[in-house]
Amino acid sequence: MTKDRAQARRENLAKMRADQKRKERRASLLMWGVGGLVIVVLVGLVGFYLINQRSQSSLDAVTTTKYPGSVHKETKITYAEQPPVGGEHNSKWQNCGIYQEPLNNENAVHSMEHGAVWITYRPDLPKAQVEQLQEVAGADLVLLSPYPGLPAPVVASSWNNQLKLTGADDPRLPRFISKYKNNPQTTPEFGAPCTGGTDATAAQSPIPDAAPSPTGTAEPSATGSPAPSETGAAEPSATPTAGS
Numbered sequence: 001m002t003k004d005r006a007q008a009r010r011e012n013l014a015k016m017r018a019d020q021k022r023k024e025r026r027a028s029l030l031m032w033g034v035g036g037l038v039i040v041v042l043v044g045l046v047g048f049y050l051i052n053q054r055s056q057s058s059l060d061a062v063t064t065t066k067y068p069g070s071v072h073k074e075t076k077i078t079y080a081e082q083p084p085v086g087g088e089h090n091s092k093w094q095n096c097g098i099y100q101e102p103l104n105n106e107n108a109v110h111s112m113e114h115g116a117v118w119i120t121y122r123p124d125l126p127k128a129q130v131e132q133l134q135e136v137a138g139a140d141l142v143l144l145s146p147y148p149g150l151p152a153p154v155v156a157s158s159w160n161n162q163l164k165l166t167g168a169d170d171p172r173l174p175r176f177i178s179k180y181k182n183n184p185q186t187t188p189e190f191g192a193p194c195t196g197g198t199d200a201t202a203a204q205s206p207i208p209d210a211a212p213s214p215t216g217t218a219e220p221s222a223t224g225s226p227a228p229s230e231t232g233a234a235e236p237s238a239t240p241t242a243g244s
């Protein structure tokens with residue numbers, strides 16, 4: 001009887017130990033499973049963040065053109081893009097800096113030919129965003145000006161490259177400037193200055209629609225008769241005189 005009780009006690013202890021081991025194994029598996037799940041979630045979150053950041057700062061939306069450089073024209077030019085990204089331009093370039101009024105396209109395009117990035121914004125852009133753009137435009141080879149009728153709140157342009165932005169805090173703006181400002185691969189006149197040109201805005205110095213008429217040309221009289229000669233001599237009559 002005593003032996004049976006001892007045997008039963010041993011069997012009960014063995015069963016208890018086995019149950020305890022099973023519980024420990026389950027706890028260990030659960031711990032590792034939860035830990036693994038946490039790691040997977042963290043890796044996924046980090047990956048999502050990096051992919052999201054990359055997509056937000058991607059320059060895939062940059063549009064490109066193929067305008068040749070060094071084509072000057074002293075009259076107003078109709079550009080295909082608004083704001084323009086290249087093409088014919090005025091012989092005077094716009095001095096880089098911050099402007100409170102719209103600029104002549106023709107002068108700003110010349111600045112981009114020298115390697116400048118032209119940042120334009122809608123005139124109704126909130127003041128805080130304009131101030132943020134002004135901080136960005138404090139660097140050299142950057143133009144900043146309002147632009148009526150802009151297709152986006154902010155647009156960044158360099159020679160043959162343009163990017164429409166959602167606002168001053170768009171993370172693609174600093175990347176665009178870093179890539180395209182004075183880029184030797186995209187700048188027709190790499191290394192040319194963005195000073196020594198003009199500070200005048202479009203209102204201060206508008207580009208003429210047509211070239212001025214050359215001076216010194218004799219104008220016809222109001223009656224349509226020919227003007228007298230510079231020496232004052234009488235012009236020969238159109239009909240011969242009698243007795244000739």
